[in-house]
Amino acid sequence: MIAHRFSGRRVAITGGTSGLGLATVDALARAGAHVAFVARSETGVERTARARPGTHGVVGDVSVVGDIHPIAMQILAALGGLDVLINNASALGPVPLALLGDTACEDLDHALVTNVLGPFRLTKALLGALSLAAREGRGAVVLNVSSDAAVTPYPTWGAYGASKAALRHLTSIWDAELAAEGVRFLSLDPGDMDTPLHALAVPDADRSILKRPEDAALELLTSIAAALPDAPVPTTGGSTEQERIS
């Protein structure tokens, strides 16, 4: 049932070379979506793209303002448009986690720039394409990955939690603003997963009780699918004119 909703859909995801992002790239590719994923490491992107033929890897850092439009342009060049954006790339802030009073300003800044400004800027740059998908009746969704740290005041999770709280609120306001345009904005808390990011935050966690990223990826896709229209995706993209031999 998920495959039906995602087949032929154009999806971009940040933080796509590890953890939840990578699991989501795989789930999307299996469901027949056209996928572009973004990550900072050139080697990571190349390795991931090579192992998943048909997906498009984009090297870029959403915390760097000058990277945003180059990232957006590569996504749009590769996919020809966009139906779904998943803002998943996240920074913890201080590592190891720290009490707020012990958190370096630069670390809070980095969490805010990566987790709030990054998704905000990238969404703005891609909003034209997303709104076109909505106007065409395909539906459009922006899913911003959240956390229970956005809602529950866990000590030492201040920088991350505050940034995710900001993102969550931004998401719900944007959803209200663009309801009439047909672009939906969703937050999803994927839970505590067995990922590199979680290991950075909680190095001594009992990994056996952590959720598998593959399971979280399916939850993510299910949420998005629920916000998309029922109709199967019409054939799209590119010129309908026959190729001319010049």
Added chain:
Amino acid sequence: MIAADVPIQRPASAKLLVIDGNGHLTHAPRQRLLDFLRPGDLLIANDAATVPASLSGQHRPSGMKVEVRLAGRLFPAREPSADSRFAAVIFGEGDYRTPTEHRPLPPSVTAGDRLDLGPLEAIVSNLLGHPRLASLSFTGSIDAMWAGIARHGRPVQYAHVPTPLALWDVWTILAGRPVAFEPPSAGFVLDWRMLSELRQRHIGFATLTHAAGLSSTGDIELDRRLPLDEPYEIPDGTARRIAETRARGGRIVAVGTTVVRALEAAATRDGHIVAGGGVATQRITAGTRLRVIDALISGTHAPGTSHYDLLRAFADEATLARADQELDAQEYRTHEFGDSVLIERRA
């Protein structure tokens, strides 16, 4: 007119000159644009994203520095996502800050010459009727080509804007597929608040994609050949809404000359729009009978440009001359970040 020299898309002081179908002129703050549109009108804008088409580098055979400006697709009818071939204008050393006529001449290029443009490598296929207009293809994968253009490309710009432009300066809010080589700058008037207000005022809104080609180089000989043929794509929904609007007597208002070029190319003689892809080759000028467009929102264009020529399809010489006088007298700013004109087809 004075050149707008700062890359601000929607300055609060932006002006609008309204030229109605009877030749009557009205000055207004551009923020009041929607007051000149009517419920039942359909506003159509171009959702093409601007490619950072200026690529600096070196002509390998001569070792000379060059600036390459991608001017259009070599094969406009082909699917862009699978094509690495472009028509390009080659400039000599230097950049936009030096007016073209003062730039050193580029090296002569011939088929097979390689150009090293940052991380990109391009091979010249042949010249296109002018020593500085060449077809070239990028080596490597398409994804790598776009990564190279994204990293190394700069928006094409001109001496009248001294600040180096960022890509966000030349994308409209609608920017989607990166197929335009210069910005569809009439669309700079749009923001999300305006789109919301259009809804509230029962003014329709739809988009099409037109791959605006490079239209100006500062070299008269070259400019005569520009823009090259421009591919466009009209969504089914847009074509349908145009038909519905016309059927109930609403106006079709184009945001930008690229929309005029696309819709007039896609229109049958009785104003029916054929949805889908096509290539706009027609020069729209004084003798052109507009089939679909009722009004145009555009920048302020100087006589002698192809954009100005297009205005002749809307209004007669006398009206355009009076408009020019008003634009000068009221010091309207020109070029892509300048003020705007709303011109209605003559009654």
